[in-house]
Amino acid sequence: MSLELIVAGAMIVSLTFYALLGGADYGGGVWDLLARGPKAKAERALIADAIGPVWEANHVWLILVVVILFTAFPPAFAVIATALHIPLTLLLIGIVLRGSAFTFRTYDAERDSVQQRWSYIFSIASIITPVLLGIILGSIASGQITVENGVVTSGFLRPWLAPFPIAVGFFALALFAFLAAVYLTLETRDFDLQESFRRRALISGTAVGALALTVFLLSGTGAPKVRAGLSASPWALPLHIITALFAITTFWSLWKRAYKLARLCAAAQLTLILWGWALAQFPFIVEPDITISSAAAPPPTLRFLLAALAIGALLLFPSFYYLFRIFKGDTPPTALPETSDPTTSSTLNANADAHQPR
């Protein structure tokens, strides 16, 4: 396998981790906004506790995707950043608002009005940002971004302001919300909270199915190359069957309240969707004018990058494992950023209501 292919694989792996971890953090924002009724406060607290310790680290996967892209495939980065300037800028605004609102909410006054304000900004940005992320990936897949002599010729609107990328945007949103709901069933011991996220997982899972079908239908005209890959390749049928099996198992295990199995299958489902897209688009980074090999940086850069990725992985995966073991072990008690008093936190119990005084 060539160097650039391995690097491209590493990039898709990073994107997959971003979707599985950062994506679920966006999904948490969706459920924050939709939290209703007497349990709303407990639900919001659960989401915040689940995201709090890990979301900064989860976010870095996106940075990794971007730096691999511009180090290993600089012309592709230049073309994407030019053609998709507008949705990328909007994505950044969403990322900034969401990240800062989440932290501001944690450290601002606990008055309901103040918390509510930051919650709105956090959750609305959590909804808009994944839609934009999906739109961006959808336009890259669509084959509508054209390049001549290194100059983007398809304009600044047409490639992304189209039915297919927008459908992919909502598909991404549904997937992230679904993933978050599935993960959240394992973040609490409270049966009622588990039930409400189980119900949400089932509903959003259905939405994922419907949007997947929509995206597939729109891809006929919206992304013909990817559509051809997903229907005619020798791997297409097995891929669809396995993805469908994972989807069915997710539903079944949610129904049976086998949440660990559900989490595994939901994550596998999303991974296969991403890899299916990547395979269908192969060998293009930006269909139809930029391929992995045409955009690849020279071998010395790729070798250096691969070495860094390998060493980085050796250091990072144990660190990540440690982080998740600390905070995502079996139904962990509530994680809190420390107050100045060493005694209060130890007295807090796992019930999220306890630290949400009205």
Next chain:
Amino acid sequence: MSDLLAARSQMAMSLAFHIVFAAIGIAMPLLMVVSEFFYLRTREEIYLTLAKRWAKGTAILFAVGAVSGTVLSFELGLLWPRFMGWAGAIIGMPFSLEGFAFFTEAIFLGIYLYGWQRVPPRAHLLAGVLVAVSGALSGIFVVIANAWMNSPTGFEIVGGQPVNIDPVAAMLNPMALSQTLHMTIAAYAATGFAVSGIHAYLLRDRTNPFHRRALAIALTVGGIAALLQPLSGDLSARAVALNQPAKLAALEGQFKTEAGAPLRIGGIPDEERGETRYAIEIPRGLSFLAFHDTRATVKGLEAFPRDHWPNTRIVHFAFQAMVALGMLMMGTALWGAYGWWRRRALPDGKWFLRTLMLLAPAGMIAIEAGWTVTEVGRQPWIIQGVMRTSEAVTPMPGLVVPFITFTLLYIFLAVIVVWLLLRQVAASPRIAETEKIEPREEESRFVA
């Protein structure tokens, strides 16, 4: 506003905003780790309270630094796609390495902030140390990429395209060492002085042991850095003299090429008349500082084509501001060191504390001024001598819109951050509380 000017303004504004958080992200973890270390050694609760207080501030500032840094990594392509398309293979590496440092920082900051009750004390301290180290490394990698723009190496140009790319040689470019040293020390000095200024203000209540310890730690870190900074400044000046003579000429207001050039203090460069007026000149000073030889010849701006000159006024003023503030901080550090040497105790005289309060923003302003020198001083080039900034800009029209949008967004964030930090400062522990650290109402609420 032309699109090029809008793009430059957006980049400048984004960097100016991010750099404050980046500098604090480098130095603040060191302060909190030192305090936690003293807690583990002495078991004095005050140190624990202090580490936790500083950790809160770090959490807020880190979050904003992380998102504004994300914006920058995209803006490289959004605003300068031709630069990234051309140079990505050469200087992408330090950014990739920065990605890993950032990963480490984010993982262990999560453990540090949320793990007080979850991990053993030593592991917790170690997590903090890893945050401090990886924070410094992040900054170093990004500055290496910037140093390459000032002194590009590790490639050859054939037919307008880079060939024979050597990313290691690019990282080991001639400006890398001096710039990374200068910036890293600046981060500790600026943050140390900013934190000292805040605690000096809170030490109006002179015997409060909490703020005394806080001030001692912050001032030690900031003071040592401020004393070291002139050395790295000297290294930087000589590297600039060697690699970017036009920048040196601009920052010194040196229009004529001359042997034994004077050092100018103050003065207004006049590009039309080709001279810097109203400056105090120290004979042969510039030749000595730039080349360590009083008779060395310093190239003036006249040696360069007119369209290769940076904006001399901005560069000269920014440079003077940076040096002046650095000197003030160094002088204050010496004053503090002398006071400590005389009395073996933290100097807490009224005028010393007032000076510290006054100098709280000095380091950050010096950092902004220093980056103005670096960036404006490199113009009209985005890659010194290789690619002009105007050649790198995106063809996207209407760039004034994102410029204004991000400016408003960042003003909003700045206001909120200041407000939240003031809340933290206002919740300062009083003397009685520091003995037995009672939670006060607004301190114990900490959850979303």
